[in-house]
Amino acid sequence: MCGGCCRRQRGPDEKARGRRCGSVFAVLALVASAVVAFLEGTAGGVSYAGEGWFHECAKWDAEGARFLASTFFGGGVAEVRGDGEGGAWGEEQVVMADPDVKGRVALGLAVDAPRRRVLVVYADRPPRFGYAALGAYELGSWRRLFLTRLDAPGESTFADDVAADEDGNAYVTDSMGCKIWKLSPDGEPLGVIKNATFVQRTGPLNNFVGLNGIVYHPNGYLLVVHTSGGDLFKVDPKTGSLSVVDVRGSLKQGDGLELLSPTRLAVAGMPSRLVESSDDWETATVTGRYVGPIHRIGSSATVKDGDVYINHIVGFGLGKKKTHIIARAVFAPLAAAS
Template sequence: MACCSANSLLFLFLISAIPIAYLISLEIARPSTHVYHYHSSGWFRECAKWDDLNRRFLVSFLEGGVGQLSVPEELDGKSPETVILQEVPLVKDVDLAGNGSFGLVVDRPRNRLLVAIADAIGNRYGAVAAYDLSTWNRLFLTHLSGPSDGKSFAEDVAVDAEGNAYVADGKGNKIWKVGVDGKLLSIITSPLFSPKEWHRNLVGLNGIVYHPDGFLIVVHTFSGNLYKVDIAKGSDQEVKLIKVVGGSLIFGDGLELLSPTKLVVAKNPSGRLVESSDGWETASVVATLSGPTHRLATAATVKDGKVYLSYLLGMGYPKKKHAIVEAVFAA
């Protein structure tokens, strides 16, 4: 019996060592593209967006809050092995304790950052906050849902030309519209947002961006559906399913609009570059990116004309090392 138990323990050790060894090999492998590594106090970092005016990445914390990674010009292009950025906390609101910070969007014309805030465990609270990019004073906090409103998850946020914010609900499959002053204006719903299969709705609407032609593009994570939401018609929003060919967008997370015709989808196990030539009635997956799949890609941003993907998981102890990786797409 003792011999059998010892053999079982040895077997369990060996099979557990295989994925650990694989993860270590992925982590120590030399990256094929440029990487910004940074040390953080937390294991999980949801979203990173480049703030070009202040030369920094702004990063959201799954445990709540926002930090920055300053990138001096003299560090650009340096070997990732020789440069590790340091995360500096900027925002930690006591009244939001217990909630996480998720999607970010820099609203440059109004010098502010918009942050989607959610209760990641119980799905009983959702909000969007705006912060001044210079002083980090909170400009407003808009409560979107509470315990009596059913489950919700404020996943991501986009901003239009007038400063209205649009927050995607990953549990309720709806979009909250919030005015430039923080007033909740309306809720955008559609039967198209909820696929018939129950398992497709475990994680619903997620990454969202505003298109300069007056509509939103939003991805549904577990179905891979991509939607076009026309907001130029006032209260009469029209929702359409964008027909995507050339590849799947299942597990799509953060979005970044590169141009009126090109969209980056951060997803696992690889990112996607999507193009449309008809105003996003249809679209094609034209390129893919295979990145560090063990870290889980959650967001995309553009720095100096280059696309970077940010990843959820940090590695190491006591300092957690995170990565923001340049995305080079291959057809």
């Protein structure tokens, strides 16, 4: 062996190419960093420290003057408080972790203010897709009111979001089975709303994530979005009949919903959108768009003091505590649907 003397020497052309490649990668890294920094700067709203990479849903609890966030791997609910100065609200505090759902993930949640309770959706940790449940807990004491299993034996499901009507009935979406579970105010199962109309387009890409965000409209129906297909449905919870809202503009990748008024709907997602209807949601138009920190993935919407806030599912950071963002959304008006 002749050691290092036999190593092939790089020619001047190869060295030049290597320097050029290094320069390109360095520029790309700087551009990527600048883009991320810009997107982070567009968030506004609330930033806070919390455990875990993912927080699926956050809702404003007006009575408690706090945000309540579901913790994906913690499987419970955390509160976020603060004066909001500079957008920093300190660290989350876990207020509820139900031992009977340990090892599951907490996803959608709804503050049912008239009954002073919080509804929390539970599902299996992917890649398992079987367990599905809804829990209800008293605001303040966090005493459990009920925990109801939703899945049938051997069924593949992914319970996702929840809404409550004026009587306290709850509705939970199954994003895998494209159906809606209905429960009584006491948590008793009342049936399932399932209809072939929920699947408007065939193929795995159009149905990777099915029914997702759901809200109850004061006129007595549900509005539900299909994430992959981008369709919005108007559902009669009493009869199970439904129609497809004729939406001008795209709602693809739409996630959590928040009804701002009888005629205005916020749709969290990539990007988040403002949707309006003048005919009781027979038709609608996308009238605004909010991008914000899109790399964090908008996943739910809520209203605080008249402003829309978008929770972002992905946290960032190298330590145990990650930085999470609930951004104040300023929707850019759209001259035409897109």
